[in-house]
Amino acid sequence: MNMNIKPAKGIVRCQAGFTIIELLIAVVIFSIGFMAVGGLQFGSMLKVRQSTDKTIAMEAIQEQVEVLQRIPLFMNTVWDHDAIDHDSLYGVEFDLSEAFRETVDEPDHTVTIGNFDVFWSVDDPVLIPDRWIDDTHFVPAAVPVMVTVCRTGDDPVADSLMSVQFVKYWVTDD
Numbered sequence: 001m002n003m004n005i006k007p008a009k010g011i012v013r014c015q016a017g018f019t020i021i022e023l024l025i026a027v028v029i030f031s032i033g034f035m036a037v038g039g040l041q042f043g044s045m046l047k048v049r050q051s052t053d054k055t056i057a058m059e060a061i062q063e064q065v066e067v068l069q070r071i072p073l074f075m076n077t078v079w080d081h082d083a084i085d086h087d088s089l090y091g092v093e094f095d096l097s098e099a100f101r102e103t104v105d106e107p108d109h110t111v112t113i114g115n116f117d118v119f120w121s122v123d124d125p126v127l128i129p130d131r132w133i134d135d136t137h138f139v140p141a142a143v144p145v146m147v148t149v150c151r152t153g154d155d156p157v158a159d160s161l162m163s164v165q166f167v168k169y170w171v172t173d174d
C-alpha cells in the first residue's frame with residue numbers, strides 16, 4: 001500500500017477554527033447583549049434613586065407637617081373672660097403664629113431637611129361666622145396649609161416630589 005495518497009481534486013478538507021467574519025459577528029452579537037444589560041442596569045439604578053428620593057421626601061414632608069400641627073394657630077390668645085363680650089369677642093387678641101402668616105413671597109415659608117427643601121404656603125383663613133372683633137378684624141377658624149417638598153435648589157412648583165394639604169383648626173370653648 002502506498003501511504004502517499006493525495007486527495008482527489010474537488011474534495012474539500014475539514015477546517016479547524018473560525019474565520020475572521022464569524023468572530024466579528026459573534027463580537028457584535030455579544031456587544032449588543034452587553035449594551036442591553038447595561039441599559040437595564042442604568043434604568044434600574046435610576047428607578048431606585050427616584051424611589052429613595054420619594055421615600056425620603058415623604059419622611060421630610062411628614063416631619064414638617066407634624067411640626068406645623070404642634071404649633072398653635074395663634075401666638076397669643078389672651079382671654080379675659082370677665083371683660084369679654086362673647087358676642088363680638090372684644091378683649092381678645094388674635095395674632096397668627098409666624099408659621100401660619102402669609103408673606104409676599106410664594107411659597108410663604110421654607111425649611112431644609114437633609115437634601116430636601118420643604119415649602120409651605122398659607123391660604124386665606126376660613127372665618128368663624130359672626131365672630132368679628134370690630135368692623136375690620138375677624139377671628140380665623142381654620143387656615144389651609146399646602147406643604148411641598150423638592151430636592152434642595154429645585155423649583156418647588158416644577159420639580160415637586162410630593163405635596164400635601166391640611167387645615168389648621170382653631171376651636172373655642174364657648
